[in-house]
Amino acid sequence: MAQHWADFQNEIYLNGLTGSVPRLPTDLTRLEELVERRLGPGPVGYVAGSAGSGSTAAANRAALDRRRIVPRMLRDVHQRDLSVEVLGRPLPAPLALAPVGVLSIMHPDAESAAARAAAAQGVPFVLSSASSTPMEQVAEAMGDAERWFQLYWARDREVTKSFLDRAKAAGFTALLVTLDTPLLAWRPRDLDQAYLPFLHGVGTANYFTDPAFQAGLAKPVHEDPDAAVMHFVGMFSDPAKTWPDLAFLRENWDGPIVLKGVLHPDDARLAADAGMDGVVVSNHGGRQVAGSVAAADALPRVAEAVGDRLTVLFDSGVRTGDDVFKALALGAQAVLLGRPYAYGLGLDGQSGVEHVIRCLLAEFDLTLALTGHARPGTVGSADLDLEQ
Numbered sequence: 001m002a003q004h005w006a007d008f009q010n011e012i013y014l015n016g017l018t019g020s021v022p023r024l025p026t027d028l029t030r031l032e033e034l035v036e037r038r039l040g041p042g043p044v045g046y047v048a049g050s051a052g053s054g055s056t057a058a059a060n061r062a063a064l065d066r067r068r069i070v071p072r073m074l075r076d077v078h079q080r081d082l083s084v085e086v087l088g089r090p091l092p093a094p095l096a097l098a099p100v101g102v103l104s105i106m107h108p109d110a111e112s113a114a115a116r117a118a119a120a121q122g123v124p125f126v127l128s129s130a131s132s133t134p135m136e137q138v139a140e141a142m143g144d145a146e147r148w149f150q151l152y153w154a155r156d157r158e159v160t161k162s163f164l165d166r167a168k169a170a171g172f173t174a175l176l177v178t179l180d181t182p183l184l185a186w187r188p189r190d191l192d193q194a195y196l197p198f199l200h201g202v203g204t205a206n207y208f209t210d211p212a213f214q215a216g217l218a219k220p221v222h223e224d225p226d227a228a229v230m231h232f233v234g235m236f237s238d239p240a241k242t243w244p245d246l247a248f249l250r251e252n253w254d255g256p257i258v259l260k261g262v263l264h265p266d267d268a269r270l271a272a273d274a275g276m277d278g279v280v281v282s283n284h285g286g287r288q289v290a291g292s293v294a295a296a297d298a299l300p301r302v303a304e305a306v307g308d309r310l311t312v313l314f315d316s317g318v319r320t321g322d323d324v325f326k327a328l329a330l331g332a333q334a335v336l337l338g339r340p341y342a343y344g345l346g347l348d349g350q351s352g353v354e355h356v357i358r359c360l361l362a363e364f365d366l367t368l369a370l371t372g373h374a375r376p377g378t379v380g381s382a383d384l385d386l387e388q
């Protein structure tokens, strides 16, 4: 598999011989501006936006930028292998695509295109509960790649049970339960543009096709779609949940369960005590708590607390191959990527997402090589400058 990313490096480099530039930039931080030009301010505002005045999203970047890598020399890096084991399964690289809801605002093929891209590159795709396409349909697009399902833990127990049953039947193996969104945060960019896609029914496909959800409606969805949307808004998450409630999920899901949105080491310990298999250290890409600790600052503290008991994954702010490297050095086993692949989707559908995955992993592969590593497993805190 390592060869695969190296082939892409060669392909992009050899373009230089013929002067043919890549279809999309290889610096993934440039995609947001391009997609804004293509799709306008509404959809991009929703994806790029974050909580409050954006301080958490900025802190996520600052915490990654602040860490500096100290490269080592003469360590035989001519052959590299990016593969890792996560939740007991082999992955070709320490990367998965994060659950991103409402993807049809970026591209009509939405989650199916992103899932096909992930499958083509062999990386897991985490399907959001709030997808624009029903989970059964996306699962069909996923081929042999790992299928992970993100659960918004609904107020209605019957809907949660139905989602778990459907996800199981559709071949999803791991469950990521998002804890940081009991309510949607104050997001001025969306409020000021009056752009809230789910109020128009985008991202409700799993709910509107669900018999348990339908049972809670006075009239069928097609007879009163506005009432169905309001029902979704009121029940998709539940601010009354507490730690003992996790027993219900543990009883109703056979595969690994990972809690997404853990930032405090004590919460990570509670996750382990509740029989969970992992955590995603994440602040939802800065979209939930304005003023929150940067995810990369929380990561080493969580890894220190539970790294020997739980799988520790990371997201929020990853944009480059060296960010992936830094996350591993801070204690993550793999990272999830959010906005950049949504922008790739907006610019060029499935191939745009594939471009993003290939660029990120080609750059990560080079970062490994240039810092003296032949595989991700040897990366650790000794690779970072302790002064930072």
Ligand SMILES: Cc1cc2nc3c(=O)[nH]c(=O)nc-3n(C[C@H](O)[C@H](O)[C@H](O)COP(=O)(O)O)c2cc1C
Residues within 6 Å of the ligand: 046, 047, 048, 098, 099, 100, 101, 102, 128, 129, 130, 150, 178, 260, 282, 283, 284, 285, 286, 287, 315, 316, 317, 318, 336, 337, 338, 339, 340
């Ligand atoms: C437009 C958008 C929608 C999202 N929807 C979900 C979702 O449905 N479920 C979820 O757990 N996280 C969701 N997230 C958060 C991502 O899973 C992830 O935590 C975040 O995007 C990572 O940060 P990054 O975008 O800086 O990579 C969403 C993020 C964005 C940008």
Ligand SMILES: O=C(O)C(=O)c1ccccc1
Residues within 6 Å of the ligand: 101, 102, 130, 181, 198, 203, 284, 287
């Ligand atoms: O926008 C988000 O961050 C998110 O998680 C979400 C929640 C509900 C519907 C769509 C997206």
